[in-house]
Amino acid sequence: MKYPYKTREGGATVTVFVPYDCGNRCPFCINKEEYACLDGFSAEKIMESIRRLDAITPYCDFVFTGGEPFANLPVFQQMLDCVPKTHKVYINTTLPVSKITSEDDIVEFTRRNRDKITCINVSRHMQHYVVESNDGLLSRLAVPFRINCVLYKDYPAEQLVPYLERFYKVPGASIQFRFDYTATTPENLYDREHDKILADLKKISRYTGLDGCRMRCGFHFDYKGMELTYHKTLPYSTIIEKDPADGVTYAILYDVLIKQTGEIHSDWDGTVMDVPAYEKVVFEPYDLAVLERVEKVG
Numbered sequence: 001m002k003y004p005y006k007t008r009e010g011g012a013t014v015t016v017f018v019p020y021d022c023g024n025r026c027p028f029c030i031n032k033e034e035y036a037c038l039d040g041f042s043a044e045k046i047m048e049s050i051r052r053l054d055a056i057t058p059y060c061d062f063v064f065t066g067g068e069p070f071a072n073l074p075v076f077q078q079m080l081d082c083v084p085k086t087h088k089v090y091i092n093t094t095l096p097v098s099k100i101t102s103e104d105d106i107v108e109f110t111r112r113n114r115d116k117i118t119c120i121n122v123s124r125h126m127q128h129y130v131v132e133s134n135d136g137l138l139s140r141l142a143v144p145f146r147i148n149c150v151l152y153k154d155y156p157a158e159q160l161v162p163y164l165e166r167f168y169k170v171p172g173a174s175i176q177f178r179f180d181y182t183a184t185t186p187e188n189l190y191d192r193e194h195d196k197i198l199a200d201l202k203k204i205s206r207y208t209g210l211d212g213c214r215m216r217c218g219f220h221f222d223y224k225g226m227e228l229t230y231h232k233t234l235p236y237s238t239i240i241e242k243d244p245a246d247g248v249t250y251a252i253l254y255d256v257l258i259k260q261t262g263e264i265h266s267d268w269d270g271t272v273m274d275v276p277a278y279e280k281v282v283f284e285p286y287d288l289a290v291l292e293r294v295e296k297v298g
């Protein structure tokens with residue numbers, strides 16, 4: 001069944017899968033298999049699709065992910081050059097350094113693109129799933145950064161405080177803890193009673209509030225002045241809903257994807273987007289809202 005598209009004002013977030021892999025094997029990664037065979041991967045086609053979606057929603061957010069965006073800086077630069085400055089740009093990375101890409105190269109890249117990159121999200125997990133560069137590189141970046149940490153299955157809760165202390169020392173750091181989104185359901189998205197991560201974070205930091213929407217939520221905390229978020233999101237990006245105002249059932253899109261081949265998808269499960277239909281997308285106000293705010297006592 002096909003429904004007309006609806007999305008939030010500004011447009012659905014565009015997640016771009018770069019056409020080259022990372023060197024890691026995180027157990028929760030659902031993208032790894034896609035990089036097993038690089039046939040059909042095309043930076044040119046990805047750039048065509050970036051331009052196409054920019055023309056439809058010139059103020060949406062872009063997220064570059066992979067794979068590893070920083071694995072090939074010249075190609076990554078070409079892709080960024082296709083994104084006009086009307087967009088916010090986020091980069092998911094492990095910040096890898098190698099024989100080809102040095103720390104200085106990465107720092108220079110962030111300097112060159114400082115007016116374009118909104119935030120770099122750096123994966124640093126408590127269990128060492130990824131090859132890590134030096135923490136000193138983080139404070140050298142010329143753009144804001146955030147640490148992303150997936151708390152996967154039986155994560156070592158006793159390591160939370162040492163982990164926080166590690167980044168507390170890094171100027172400019174904030175941390176986003178993430179629930180394994182393949183395990184998120186509409187029933188447990190806002191569930192507080194059975195949420196072990198929420199309980200563990202409340203023991204070691206000050207809870208400051210909650211924001212969220214139909215698709216995702218964020219519990220906020222303060223650890224000695226460092227901002228922490230606990231983020232949960234559903235494992236799909238389309239919600240089918242009837243609008244009581246006009247009686248029409250819409251496919252409401254939160255994320256659209258540009259795959260490694262340049263193909264545009266409307267969900268994470270391989271659904272190819274009807275791009276001409278998206279050119280006629282209906283907009284609604286973004287439903288992300290502050291749901292609770294806890295004032296500091298004393």
Ligand code: SF4
Nearest residue numbers: 022024026029066067
């Ligand atoms: S670093 Fe990212 S892309 Fe690479 S295996 Fe881990 S989650 Fe997957």
